[in-house]
Amino acid sequence: MLLAAACLMVSMLASVAGVQAASQAELDDPGYYKYYGLEGEDGIPDEMAGGIMPYTAGDKNPYTGYTYTHDPKKADMWVVYGVDVSRYQENIDWKKVKAAGIDYAFIRAGYSTLSSGAHMKDGYFDQNIKNAKEAGIKVGVYYYSQATTADEARSEANYLLGLIKDYTLDYPVVFDAEEGSYISNNKTVSGKLKAAVEKINADEEKSKTEKTSAIKKMYNTTATAFCDVIKGAGYTPMIYGSISHFRDKMDSVTLSSKYMMWIARYNTVLNNSTYTYNGNYQCWQYTDAGKVNGIKGTVDCDFLYLSGNEDENWKQGGSGWNGSGNDIPADPSAQPGDISPTSPSGSIKGFAVKASGKSTVNLSWSAVSEAASYDVYRSSAYYGTYKKIASVSQTSYSDTNCAEGREYYYYVASVGNDGSQGSLSSVKRAYTSSDTKVYVRSANASLNIRTEADTRGSVVTVLPPNTKVYRYCETRSADGVVWYKIKYTKSGTTYKGYISSKHSVVSVNKLSKVRQSGKEKKSLTISWAKQSGVTAYQIYRATARNGKYKKIATIKDLNTKSYKDTGLKANREYWYKVRAYSKVNGKATYGTVVLLRATTKTTSSKVRTKSATRLYQYAGTAYKKVVSIPRNTKVTVVNTALDKKGAVWYRVKYKKGKKTYNAYIKKSLTKKA
Known part of the structure; x- marks a missing residue:
């Protein structure tokens, strides 16, 4: 892990191999600076801060060569060797690490970027945790935080829970908040958390004591918020x-x-005259320069203190562990067996969410003893920020501010009489209904169906190119991209998951069997086949094929399969555009337009050409010339039509040799036969 940073000069980077070739994404990863040795606590490595490095009799540490003095309070405890790693150790041979005497590893699962606090997954997390467990190494995880508020910390914690939900952990889930700087455009820029601390320190109206108090309050708030989410999910926080x-x-x-x-504390002793820590602790990271067989380069090494009475099951749903022989009550103001009147006890059970209609989600949960109230949190993205939407005294709540056909994510926190937050529920989801059945289609490439609406979700299966699937609802990823919750059936197996709208489109089929099904002197009827899964049918009309189309009907009764257009001209041709559309949350997706020519009841007549001319494909000289026709040629008028400018044309039947043409001629170029 990276100890909090001093500002860097750009010139320092030039001396580090590979730094100049780093991508901006790498420069935004706090672990990058630790790996290249560019930052230390207040610019002073901790191992030098004590001035001397006292040694005691005993075995030398196999990974550093030093002998370490442990706190006398830990004298009756087991001291277990471990490491903590991230993607910067790259490919680790975990079997060799196990053989080297390492019993456990804290693995970085993710981090928030220094520049914006965006949540990111460590690129080697899945590989590290799988291979470490296969080698028999116990695992815990850590997350590098840049949170400056409780909501941001809870968002990080929920994001982390999404990363680890498919794994069984042996050891705790760790909150690691550190200040750091990053390089952008060859300039050193304070990271998000460091900038917040600098802002507090720059406040000239605050005394030094007030500044320190404000900084501690910020850190304690974020640490508590993060740990409470982790604890509420059944893990042990650290x-x-x-x-x-x-x-x-x-x-x-x-x-x-x-x-x-x-x-x-990078020293051979934890406390000395320069640095003293008086709180409880269960783990000591004693170096960032350890040498462990199976890991390239140097690595962070740790001591874990075990009493032998710990709960062996630290995985999700376990009872947790305090790492010091169970000598710390869960509530510092309570003795074992007591219940604090100001801090709700136990996790929130029986949490359920269920949508009701198009705009409401109902929540309910079991009461927590001594809880004064409950805070309700909601997010539109599983990995997104959860914001408090209500504070209630009862054990239920109805969220009536929901969009149609959308999925939302919720959790509930109990609150004590003193306003402190206690137990948390798990995160649960529900989606509102929609009147429209919606289908989506993958683009012209294979598309991953994922367990969550985010690329951080695991892949369920692959959706083939141009495949149409049923969409339950839409949701969002943490960066605001629309995702669809879908189901896909292949070879008798149905898969459910999420696909991104960036690589798929809402699919509305082209209406089929669109035709003219009736005609009268001043009216006509058009019809089509019923289409399910849409909101309505739309009908547009124009007097010319390339004229201006005006919407004349929207039909929401999907069982209606025809439309009678009245008030028309006799013996006249009209043009129609017919389509279906789906509309959800105010956004409409339209099917392909079907273009139809239709006429009122016609009476045929004969005319002759005034001079040699041409017949056109449709009413208008802009269209294709079909055939030349001599002067004084007799043709049969099928119906009248208008061009774009409103001039009258005839649709005629003309026979030349063995071929019959149905085409258009302008009325002004004809005379009575």
């Missing part, structure tokens, strides 16, 4: 930080009474 970070920027005594703590 907080990581350097010894100076815990001392200067967090109320570590309070936090360590509620959560497990992982302290970074």
Whole structure:
């Protein structure tokens, strides 16, 4: 992990191999600067801060060659060797790591970018956790945070839960909030969290004590929010930080009474005259320069202290573990067996969400003892930011501010009499209904169906190119992209999941069997085959094929399969455009237009050409010339028509040799036969 950063000069980068070739995405990853050794706590490596490095009798550490002095309070505990890794260790031979004596690993699952706080998955996370577990190494995970508010921290925690939901963890889930800078356009820029701290320190109206208090409040707020989401999901939370970070920027005594703590101190002793940490801790990261067989280069190494009484099941749904022989009550103000009147106890059970109609989702849950109220949170994206939408005293809530055909995500938090947040529910989802059955079609390439509406979701199966599937609803990814919740059946197996709208389109079929089914002197009827899964049919009319079409009907009764157009001219040709469309959340998707020529009841007549001329494909000289016709040629008028400018034309039948032409001639070029 990266200890909080001092500002970097651009010139420093030139001395590091490979830095100049780094992509902007790499420069936005906080782990990048740690890997290349560009940042340290306040610019001073912790292992040098104590001035001396005292050694005690005993075995030398196999990964550093030093001998470490452990806290006397840990004298009766097992000291277990471990490492923490990210994508910067690249391909790790975990079997060799296990053989080297490493018992566990904390694996980076994700991080928030320094520039914007966008949530990102570590590119080697899946590979590392799978291979480590296969090698028999116990695993925990950590997330590098840039949160500055409780909502941002909860968003990070929920994103992390999505990354780890398919894995069984052995050890805790870690919150790692650190300040850092990044390189952009050859300039050093303060990261999101560091900029927030700098803003507080730049406030001239605050005293030094007030600034320190504000910084600690921000860190404690984000750490608590993150850990409570993790705890509410059934995992054991832990907080990581350097010894100076815990001392200067967090109320570590309070936090360590509620959560497990992982302290970074690069020395052979944790406390000395320069740095002292008085809180509880369960893990000590003692170096970032360890050498472990199976891992290229150097790696962070850790001591984990175990009493032997820990709950062996730290995975989701387990009871959790405090890492110090169960000597820390879950509530610092309570003794074992007591219930604090200001802090709800137990996780929220029985949480259920169910949509009702097109705009409402109903939530309900079981009561939490001593809870004064409950906060309800909602997000439009599974990995997105969850915002509080209500605070209620009862154990139910109806969210009536929902869009039609949309999926939403919820969780509930209990609140004590003192306003502190207690237990949390799991995250659950529901989607509102729609009057329209919607189908979507993949583009001209294969498309992954994923478990969540985000590229971070696991792949369920692959949707072949140009495949039409049923869409239950739409939802959003964390970056606001529309995704569709769909089902796809292949070889008798039905798959459900999400596909991105970037690579698929709502599919509305072209209406079939569109034809003229009746005619009268001043009216005509058009008909079509019924189409399900649409909102309505639309009919447009023009007097010329290339004229201006005006909508004359919208038919929402899908069982209606015909339309009678009245008030027309006798013996006249009209043009129609007919289509179906689907409309959800105010957005309409239209099917392909069917163009139809239709006429009122006609009476044929004869005319002659005034001079040699041509017949055209349709009424208008802009259309294709079909055939030349001599002067004084007799033709049969089928019906009258108008061109785009309103001039009258005849649609005529003309026989030349063995071929009969149905084409158009302008009325002014003819005379009575």
